[in-house]
Amino acid sequence: MVKNPRWIVYSLIFIALLFIPRILSIHDLMLFEYGITFAIVGLGFNLLLGYTGLLSFGHGAYFATGAYTVAMIAKYLPQAYSLEILIPAALFFSMVLSIIFGFVCVRHTKIFFSILALSLSMLLFALLFKLYHITGGSDGLRVPLPTLFGMSFKGIRRPEFLSGTYYYFLLGMFSVSFLVMKGIVNSPFGKALQAIRDNEVRAELIGIRVRRYRLYSFIISGMFVGLGGALWTFVNGHVTADLSHWVFSGEIVYMTLLGGFGIFEGPIVGAIIFTYLKLYAMGNTQYWMFVIGGTLIVLVLLLPNGIAGAFAGLWTKIKKGVEET
């Protein structure tokens, strides 16, 4: 593992990330934490898009499931409101929803898959929006600070919580997610997904049960996105039904494209950049959607492999040039 220079870079980045709370202002750190939660979402989303070849416009549903699991436990089961329970619960409920929705969606591919995923997420949106007495409807639900292994954060303000224990918890969760996903995509299972993406017919005729493996990919993807949603709630402090709206699902697609879905690290880069881009665009102009849309157009036309993909391409060219000389 260490022989590969890529892992040396990963390790250096991880060490640098340990010192981020000392470098960034609390405002920038919070933004960075939003970025990390979206990076976990991106990792999960890209298993489906980049590695299985299925474009979902409904992954907001699993993000919302993770987020609402936390918020509902806070409201209805406060005695269980502890991170070590909340995270497995969020994973469990996003898995359940992914199994149900995935079972329907993976029966189709291409545009039909995308539309089905979108429609199902809008069903969840309608439920979250209309069941006001349970979900808080358009007002949403407030998310208090959780406990962690009996450690209470009562009396601590959210920014302090986010710049201390929670940052390192989040970093730990991101690192585990990163390693697990890296393992998945390079494993025989990951190779099977890529085989399905590249040639469904051949995959079927070498004995891969295509629909079943698409479902597995969908479930794992949904669980990662659900985990991202759960972790995001503590940074945001509030959840609303909009998380399951297709517009939010579109943002997940956007950040993955921004970073590049053809490269493992792409969605992570995209998630961090998108978080800052969106906030600074929103803070500087009322036409922020124009900025976001314009960026996407430029990206698709000039950098179809995304930002990370473009850098990876450049690096390969430089390496080739050095080898030739």
Add this chain to the structure above:
Amino acid sequence: MLTIDNLKKHFGSVKAVDHVNLEIKEGEIVSIIGTNGAGKTTLVNLISGYIKPDSGRIQFLDKDITYAPPYVRIKLGVGRSFQLIQLFSNSTVLDNVRIALFSKYGMIRRGLLPADRYSSVTDEAIKILDSFSMSDKKNLTPKGLSEGDLKILDIAIAFALKSKLLLLDEPTSGVATNDKFKVMDSIVKAIKKEGISTLIIEHDMDIVSGYSDRVIVMHEGKVIAEGKPNEVMENKEVKATVFGIVS
């Protein structure tokens, strides 16, 4: 080994496979010839499970596989290659073969350890590529291969499934004339070494007569002749329908 009884597949008014009966014995290399639209590829699609028949029965190793899904047939030992090459375009040559091996060994559910850690599978994949003289190209993607190499890789994937019956759909189509025999030599050498029964769809009569134990001739969905290559070539009906020679 393979017995087909009264197999039928019609597409509307087109009788692609029309009440076909045939048998393939263990270790036999059988070629199917016929004009375009004779039903050869449809027959291979039916045997491999890519499409389902309207009626009839396919038995493989005494098991009824008529409506069995492809993965069941592959487990039993039916593998195939394609007329239009079907590869995993973004994977390396090595991975193309390794994926087939992982599938064959039921290892594709393993989702955490990198594929490279399964060194026995990697070694086996390299050995298979070696037997097709392709191990030096293992790190290339299919985009960097010649047409002949693509064909061989397509067949190496089917071969990796440890098939007892290999269905080769036009293994030399698209291959330069000079390379056809080279391609067939490497395929047949590997097949004979393992004693695999093989059903080949082929148009090139030099290939058919050079490598087949038996030839089956199809025309408009039906089997019209069957026998040793030289016998079939002399058959009047075959001469008229397949080669357009009227004596």
